[in-house]
Amino acid sequence: MIGALVDDEELVRTVTGRMLRRMGFAVRQASKGEEAVQAVRDHGDALQLVLLDLTMPGMGGVEVMDHIATLCPSLPVLVISGYAQQDACERFQRAVPSGFLQKPYNQDQLRAAIAAALGEGRRRTEPPG
Numbered sequence: 001m002i003g004a005l006v007d008d009e010e011l012v013r014t015v016t017g018r019m020l021r022r023m024g025f026a027v028r029q030a031s032k033g034e035e036a037v038q039a040v041r042d043h044g045d046a047l048q049l050v051l052l053d054l055t056m057p058g059m060g061g062v063e064v065m066d067h068i069a070t071l072c073p074s075l076p077v078l079v080i081s082g083y084a085q086q087d088a089c090e091r092f093q094r095a096v097p098s099g100f101l102q103k104p105y106n107q108d109q110l111r112a113a114i115a116a117a118l119g120e121g122r123r124r125t126e127p128p129g
Contacts, residue, residue, distance in 0.1 A: 002046050004028045006036040006064065007053040007080065012103070016051065016080075019107045023114070025049075033059025037067045044072040049118060051101075054081035054091070062091050069095030078117040080105070 003025040007013050010031070017027045028043065030036040033056055040047065050068060054061035061079060068077055076098035085100045099117035101109060 001048045002026045003049040003051060004036060004039055004047055005051045006030045008056040019110055023111060033064040036064050040068050040071050044075060047075055050075060050077045052077050052079050054079055054083060065095045076117045078113055
């Protein structure tokens, strides 16, 4: 499986990327929202999942999510954030994530969140929670 990991924090990308590879994912990483949108434009058909940080400098997670919904509406997006789930999900208006995972998280929590997001098979019509 191929997943995209979008987070401006290098440590988060390194650790989460390692966890994803242990789970069998080939990982494309992006440190900015703009890079994530370009990756979806270029490789959206090959991606099975996007893990998306909510807050990043420049184009943030909500805006990236809107672009992904336009480019690949069936691509599951798992939002990762230090915000509480309710606070994070209230930010989404047009496109909403397939799941949410609060930072910090461990590999078991990441695995469970990914399984839930992929199990839905399509973007939710309401924010999770």
